[in-house]
Amino acid sequence: QVQLQESGPGLVKPSETLSLTCIVSGDSVGSGTSYWTWIRQPPGKGLEWIGQFYYGGNIQYNPSFKSRVIISVDTSKNQFSLKLTSMTASDTAVYYCARDKRGGTFFDYWGQGTLVTVSS
Amino acid sequence: AIQLTQSPSSLSASVGDRVIITCRASQGLTYTLAWYQQKPGKVPKLLISDAYTVASGVPSRFSGSGSGTDFTLTISSLQPEDFATYYCQQFHTYPLTFGGGTEVEI
Numbered sequence: 001q002v003q004l005q006e007s008g009p010g011l012v013k014p015s016e017t018l019s020l021t022c023i024v025s026g027d028s029v030g031s032g033t034s035y036w037t038w039i040r041q042p043p044g045k046g047l048e049w050i051g052q053f054y055y056g057g058n059i060q061y062n063p064s065f066k067s068r069v070i071i072s073v074d075t076s077k078n079q080f081s082l083k084l085t086s087m088t089a090s091d092t093a094v095y096y097c098a099r100d101k102r103g104g105t106f107f108d109y110w111g112q113g114t115l116v117t118v119s120s
Numbered sequence: 121a122i123q124l125t126q127s128p129s130s131l132s133a134s135v136g137d138r139v140i141i142t143c144r145a146s147q148g149l150t151y152t153l154a155w156y157q158q159k160p161g162k163v164p165k166l167l168i169s170d171a172y173t174v175a176s177g178v179p180s181r182f183s184g185s186g187s188g189t190d191f192t193l194t195i196s197s198l199q200p201e202d203f204a205t206y207y208c209q210q211f212h213t214y215p216l217t218f219g220g221g222t223e224v225e226i
Contacts, residue, residue, distance in 0.1 A: 047218040062215040106154035
């Protein structure tokens with residue numbers, strides 16, 4: 001059974017950088033087959049794809065985040081991370097990590113999500 | 121980016137009703153569309169992939185159809201546990217995008 005679990009701060013100050021980690025079990029982030037993804041959902045709103053990667057391949061980012069986002073991987077810990085810089089109140093959201101088994105497609109396993117609030 | 125427009129944005133229905141939700145894309149997707157169900161405070165759950173392939177463990181009352189720019193999610197007989205918000209998602213082109221959601225209420 002594949003499981004994903006996000007971790008990170010629940011509160012970030014404006015202009016600061018958000019750092020989140022997703023720990024994976026039941027699959028390997030270094031397998032080069034599954035794609036690992038970040039998605040977010042502002043309170044009461046819809047879903048927004050942030051970006052994804054597969055090990056050994058290119059990372060795809062949503063252009064709406066321009067150069068603010070970095071996704072990285074730590075295969076030794078079987079986890080991957082999200083960094084989002086220059087946070088503003090509009091970045092307040094539940095952040096999910098998810099698996100895309102086929103690559104550039106749909107998401108079959110999701111983490112529970114972590115609420116990140118941007119406030120001073 | 122490809123835009124997905126869902127209609128209606130919300131609907132009221134009763135147990136046993138047939139419910140149809142539509143998703144229209146700003147450009148052709150062939151069959152590269154998925155549907156998710158999200159209950160309040162819960163994680164989105166994959167229902168349908170590739171426009172009509174029902175995900176493992178999803179009840180047979182859920183079905184998907186369509187291709188190109190127009191897609192539908194049908195719930196043949198609404199059950200109490202089906203009251204939720206439903207999202208479509210395209211995977212034809214990066215960036216992957218979601219529709220705005222359809223809330224199914226009692």
